[in-house]
Amino acid sequence: MIRISIDAMGGDHGPEVTLQGLQRVAERRPDARFVIFGRSEAVEPVLAKMPRLAAVSQFHHCDVAVRMDAKPSQALRQGRWKSSMWKAIEAVKAGEADVCVSAGNTGALMAMSKFCLRTMADIDRPAIAAIWPTARSESIVLDVGATIGADAQQLVDFAILGAAMANALFDVERPSVGLLNVGVEEIKGQEEVREAGRMLREAGLDTMDYHGFVEGDDIGKGTVDVVVTEGFSGNIALKTAEGTARQIGGYLREAMGATLMSRIGYLFARGAFSRLREKMDVRKVNGGVFLGLKGLVVKSHGGADDEGFAAAVELGYEMVKAGLFDKTRTTLDLYHARKPGPVSGEAATNI
Amino acid sequence: MIRISIDAMGGDHGPEVTLQGLQRVAERRPDARFVIFGRSEAVEPVLAKMPRLAAVSQFHHCDVAVRMDAKPSQALRQGRWKSSMWKAIEAVKAGEADVCVSAGNTGALMAMSKFCLRTMADIDRPAIAAIWPTARSESIVLDVGATIGADAQQLVDFAILGAAMANALFDVERPSVGLLNVGVEEIKGQEEVREAGRMLREAGLDTMDYHGFVEGDDIGKGTVDVVVTEGFSGNIALKTAEGTARQIGGYLREAMGATLMSRIGYLFARGAFSRLREKMDVRKVNGGVFLGLKGLVVKSHGGADDEGFAAAVELGYEMVKAGLFDKTRTTLDLYHARKPGPVSGEAATNI
Numbered sequence: 095m096i097r098i099s100i101d102a103m104g105g106d107h108g109p110e111v112t113l114q115g116l117q118r119v120a121e122r123r124p125d126a127r128f129v130i131f132g133r134s135e136a137v138e139p140v141l142a143k144m145p146r147l148a149a150v151s152q153f154h155h156c157d158v159a160v161r162m163d164a165k166p167s168q169a170l171r172q173g174r175w176k177s178s179m180w181k182a183i184e185a186v187k188a189g190e191a192d193v194c195v196s197a198g199n200t201g202a203l204m205a206m207s208k209f210c211l212r213t214m215a216d217i218d219r220p221a222i223a224a225i226w227p228t229a230r231s232e233s234i235v236l237d238v239g240a241t242i243g244a245d246a247q248q249l250v251d252f253a254i255l256g257a258a259m260a261n262a263l264f265d266v267e268r269p270s271v272g273l274l275n276v277g278v279e280e281i282k283g284q285e286e287v288r289e290a291g292r293m294l295r296e297a298g299l300d301t302m303d304y305h306g307f308v309e310g311d312d313i314g315k316g317t318v319d320v321v322v323t324e325g326f327s328g329n330i331a332l333k334t335a336e337g338t339a340r341q342i343g344g345y346l347r348e349a350m351g352a353t354l355m356s357r358i359g360y361l362f363a364r365g366a367f368s369r370l371r372e373k374m375d376v377r378k379v380n381g382g383v384f385l386g387l388k389g390l391v392v393k394s395h396g397g398a399d400d401e402g403f404a405a406a407v408e409l410g411y412e413m414v415k416a417g418l419f420d421k422t423r424t425t426l427d428l429y430h431a432r433k434p435g436p437v438s439g440e441a442a443t444n445i
Numbered sequence: 446m447i448r449i450s451i452d453a454m455g456g457d458h459g460p461e462v463t464l465q466g467l468q469r470v471a472e473r474r475p476d477a478r479f480v481i482f483g484r485s486e487a488v489e490p491v492l493a494k495m496p497r498l499a500a501v502s503q504f505h506h507c508d509v510a511v512r513m514d515a516k517p518s519q520a521l522r523q524g525r526w527k528s529s530m531w532k533a534i535e536a537v538k539a540g541e542a543d544v545c546v547s548a549g550n551t552g553a554l555m556a557m558s559k560f561c562l563r564t565m566a567d568i569d570r571p572a573i574a575a576i577w578p579t580a581r582s583e584s585i586v587l588d589v590g591a592t593i594g595a596d597a598q599q600l601v602d603f604a605i606l607g608a609a610m611a612n613a614l615f616d617v618e619r620p621s622v623g624l625l626n627v628g629v630e631e632i633k634g635q636e637e638v639r640e641a642g643r644m645l646r647e648a649g650l651d652t653m654d655y656h657g658f659v660e661g662d663d664i665g666k667g668t669v670d671v672v673v674t675e676g677f678s679g680n681i682a683l684k685t686a687e688g689t690a691r692q693i694g695g696y697l698r699e700a701m702g703a704t705l706m707s708r709i710g711y712l713f714a715r716g717a718f719s720r721l722r723e724k725m726d727v728r729k730v731n732g733g734v735f736l737g738l739k740g741l742v743v744k745s746h747g748g749a750d751d752e753g754f755a756a757a758v759e760l761g762y763e764m765v766k767a768g769l770f771d772k773t774r775t776t777l778d779l780y781h782a783r784k785p786g787p788v789s790g791e792a793a794t795n796i
Contacts, residue, residue, distance in 0.1 A: 201628075229692050239627055242635055276590055276680040284593055284677060310684025314692040326635060327678045329627040333661025334682040338689040341580045341665040345724050346697070349717040356717035363710025366700040373696050 099191035102132035103159035104198030115403030131178035169202030186389035193410035197394035220386035228316030244324035246289035255385040256320035257302035262416035272308030274323035381406035450542035453483035454510035455549030466754030482529035520553030537740035544761035548745035571737035579667030595675035597640035606736040607671035608653035613767030623659035625674035732757035
C-alpha cells in the first residue's frame with residue numbers, strides 16, 4: 095500500500111481536475127491510498143461523484159488554500175499550520191503519508207516543505223529534479239530552480255540525490271551522472287563546477303558512474319542519466335527547451351496548414367502526427383521532485399489537466415515503491431561517513 | 446565598399462568551403478571586398494578556380510593555421526603575430542578591414558581578438574552575441590559563452606551592446622531588452638541580475654526599451670529583441686535549444702517514416718516540410734558576434750558549409766553597413782558620461 099497526501103486546492107483548475115487525476119490513479123494503481131486536503135465545499139461534492147476514489151481516500155477539511163500567485167513568504171505566513179498545502183506536507187512528516195503531491199505554487203510549496211520537513215542530515219539545500227524526455231529515453235535534471243547558485247559540495251550532493259532517483263525510477267544499477275558545463279575541456283567553466291567534478295571523481299562512489307562534464311545539447315541527446323547543475327542555469331535550460339519545443343510545434347502546425355497539398359499530407363500522416371504529439375506530450379513527464387528533504391514532495395505543473403496531475407501522482411507512487419528515500423539516505427551516509435571531516439583529519443596529522 | 450578580412454583556414458572543412466562561401470557573398474554583395482589569410486598551397490589553387498572572387502580579393506600567405514582543437518592559451522602562444530587567424534584580426538586593427546570573419550576555434554579566436562583589439566573604453570569584458578530565431582522573427586541573445594559570470598555593470602554593458610546590434614540589424618529604433626532570470630517576480634534571481642535591472646531602469650536610456658526580466662521560454666517566443674545574461678547560462682540556453690530542435694527533428698523523421706500512410710502523407714506535404722526545414726535551418730543564422738572589442742569579429746560555426754559561412758560573412762557585412770560600431774560607441778559614451786563616477790560623486794557631496 096502506497097499512501098499519498100494530496101493538496102486538492104493547488105493548480106490552475108482546482109479540485110475538479112486534481113480529483114479526476116486521482117480517480118485515474120485509483121483505477122490504475124489499486125494499492126494507492128489518498129489523504130486529501132482541501133476546502134470541504136469544493137472537494138466533497140466532487141468526491142461524492144467518484145465512489146471508486148472515495149473508497150480509497152480520506153478527506154480532511156482545511157480553511158485556507160494557498161493562492162497560485164502568493165509569494166513564498168506570504169504563503170508561509172498565512173498558510174502555515176492550516177492550509178491544504180501545509181497539511182498535505184505535514185501528513186508526510188507525521189508518517190501518515192509516504193509522499194505529498196501538490197499542483198500549487200512552486201515557491202510556496204518549496205518554502206513550506208523546507209520549513210515543515212527540513213533538509214536531510216548532510217544536505218544544505220534541497221533541489222527540484224525534473225524528468226526530461228531525451229532522444230534515448232528519459233533523464234533527470236536537477237536543480238531546476240530551488241537553489242540559485244550552488245557550491246561544489248552542494249553540486250556533489252545533487253549528484254548523489256539525482257543518482258538515487260535515477261536508480262529508483264529507471265532501474266539502472268549505477269546511473270551515469272554529468273555536470274552541466276559550457277565545454278568539455280577540463281579548464282573551462284565555473285570554479286565550483288570544476289571542483290565538484292574533482293570531488294566526484296575522487297569519491298569513486300559505487301552508486302553512480304561519474305561521466306564528467308556535459309553541455310546543453312547533451313541533455314536532449316540523453317548522454318547521461320542524471321544532469322547536475324545549480325538552479326539558475328537548470329531552470330533556464332528547462333524553460334528554454336520548453337520554449338523551443340513549443341516554437342517548433344508552432345512552425346509545424348503552420349507548415350502543415352499552409353497549402354491544400356500539405357493538408358492532404360497531414361490527413362495521410364495523421365497517425366504519425368499523433369505519435370509525435372504523444373512523444374512531445376509534456377503531461378506524461380509532469381512532476382518536479384523535491385529532493386534532499388526529510389520526506390518526499392512532488393510538484394505538479396499548475397496548468398496540468400487530470401492526466402497530467404495523474405502523472406505527477408504516479409511519479410510519487412513509483413518513487414515510494416522503489417524505496418527512493420532509503421536509497422538516498424544510504425548513499426548519503428556512505429559518502430559523508432567516508433569523507434574525512436576537516437577537524438579529525440587535521441588532528442590525525444598533528445599527532 | 447565593405448572590407449572583410451577572412452581567416453580562410455578556420456572551420457572543419459578548411460579553405461575549400463570558406464572560399465566557396467565567399468564566392469556566394471561576392472555574387473550577392475557587389476560592394477564586398479575580401480582580405481584573405483591562409484596557407485598559399487591550400488588557398489591559391491582554390492582561389493584560382495574562382496575568378497569572380499579573386500577579382501574582389503587580396504590574398505596574404507601565413508605560415509601558421511590555428512588548430513580547431515588548440516587551447517586558447519596554446520593558440521595565442523603559437524599563433525600570435527603570424528597565424529591566419531591573428532592576421533585577419535590584425536587587419537581590422539590596422540584599419541585594412543571593417544570586420545573579421547573566422548570559422549576557427551572559438552576560444553582561440555576570442556583570446557586573440559581580446560589580445561589584439563582590446564576591449565572598448567568602459568567595457569571590462571567582451572560578449573558573444575547569437576542571433577536566435579524566434580516565433581516572431583529573430584532576437585539577439587548575449588553573452589553565449591565569452592564570460593563566465595558577470596556583475597551588474599557588465600550585464601548593463603551587455604544590454605547596451607546588444608541593443609546597438611539589434612538597432613543595426615533589425616532596424617528597430619529602441620529595441621526591447623530583457624534580463625534572463627528564473628522568474629518574473631522582482632524578488633527572484635541572482636543578486637547581480639536584480640541590480641542590473643535596477644540600473645537599467647534608472648538609466649532610462651533612449652537607445653533601448655528595458656522590458657524587465659524574461660524567462661527561458663521567452664527567448665523562443667521572441668518576447669524581447671535582446672536577451673541579456675552571463676556566458677554560462679547563455680551558453681547552456683543556446684546549446685539546450687539546439688539539442689531540443691535536433692531531438693524533435695529526430696522524432697519527426699521517425700514518425701514520418703514509420704508507416705506507409707505516413708510516408709504517403711510526407712510525399713504530399715513535402716513542400717511544407719521543406720519550408721519547415723528552411724525555418725529550422727541553423728545555417729541561415731550562423732554567426733556569433735564578438736561585441737565590446739575595438740573592432741568587429743564574427744565567429745562562424747566550425748562545421749558550417751559554404752552557405753553557412755556565407756551567412757556569417759553577410760552578418761559581418763550588414764553590421765558594418767549599419768554602422769554598428771559607431772552606434773555602440775555613441776551609446777556607451779552617453780551612458781558612461783552620464784553615470785556619476787564614484788570618486789567625483791563622493792567629492793561633490795563632501796564640499
